[in-house]
Amino acid sequence: MNYVDYAAIVLDLVLRATNRHIKTKVLSLEHQGPAAVLLSREFCKNEPLCRVLGLNESDVLPFFRDQVRHIAQQGLGIVAVDRSGTLQGVLTVEDHMQQFEPQAEGLPEGLSIIGAYLESTQVPDHFLPKKAGEVCYIGLASVARGRGNRQVLSMMMLASHKMLRPLGYVRGYAKVTNPGIIKRFRRLEKIARGPVFISALTAKPKDFVYKGHRPFADYDGETSVFTWTALGAGRRAK
Ligand SMILES: CC(C)(COP(=O)(O)OP(=O)(O)OC[C@H]1O[C@@H](n2cnc3c(N)ncnc32)[C@H](O)[C@@H]1OP(=O)(O)O)[C@@H](O)C(=O)NCCC(=O)NCCS
Secondary structure, eight states: HHHHHHHHHHHHHHHHHTTTTEEEOOOOOHHHHHHHHHHHHHHHOHHHHHHHHOOOOHHHHHHEEEHHHHHHHHHHEEEEEEETTTTEEEEEEEGGOOOOOSTTOOOHHHHHHHHHHHHHHHHOOGGGGSTTEEEEEEEEEOOOSSSSOOOHHHHHHHHHHHHHHTTTTEEEEEOOOOHHHHHHHHHHHHTTOOOEEEEEEEEOOOGGOBBBBBBBOOOOOOOOEEEETTTTOOOOOO
């Protein structure tokens, strides 16, 4: 076992010991309703692009419900629940080659705009797989606001790492606009004593043109496409 394997196990144990009220599980169909509600609520309130477009919880709920069903069927997503069984976090994980494709009909325009923008921020070709079972995509992450929830995202990332690596998914990526995620990523890296999440591309939503206009013209933030290679897999994303 190398140092980073050991560090990941220690970090996992520490997080579990200090967050005993939270457990992580594989996202399954039983979580579909609560996960869709959590994602709709937190994205409309806290995700930068959804906020700029003023998306509405009830409008986006059907989209999240469909997406969560797709994730549950693949069995790669992770949820965090507290002792009472209440959902505290969701991490959607998909195989890069088998990604969710929403029904265009009835999709709120704001979600089409965000989808087109994310589509325009591409992962470098050399990182992409030739077949299924190699690269996972973390599309959505959401944590319920509340006391004692500061480590939920890190716990879900580690749970996902533990589950995916033996399945052969040693590489992953995410398109990150929320600065809170970048901060969590950097904290997780401290234990590995080196970079894990590589920023492969940075885009500015305000430069994105959709049907002749710039929907995010007033937003100054960035989107980073982060890639990573599983801790201890012996290779790193370039
Ligand atoms: C993204 C998300 C899962 C992160 O949850 P979290 O791990 O609890 O992280 P926080 O939101 O508390 O942010 C982590 C840190 O970044 C900081 N941060 C958050 N937004 C920030 C911003 N705009 N600029 C600078 N720092 C920011 C927080 O203050 C916090 O720092 P602290 O721990 O020192 O207080 C959560 O914010 C969420 O559910 N957001 C809604 C959905 C979303 O945006 N998902 C991401 C797109 S997939």
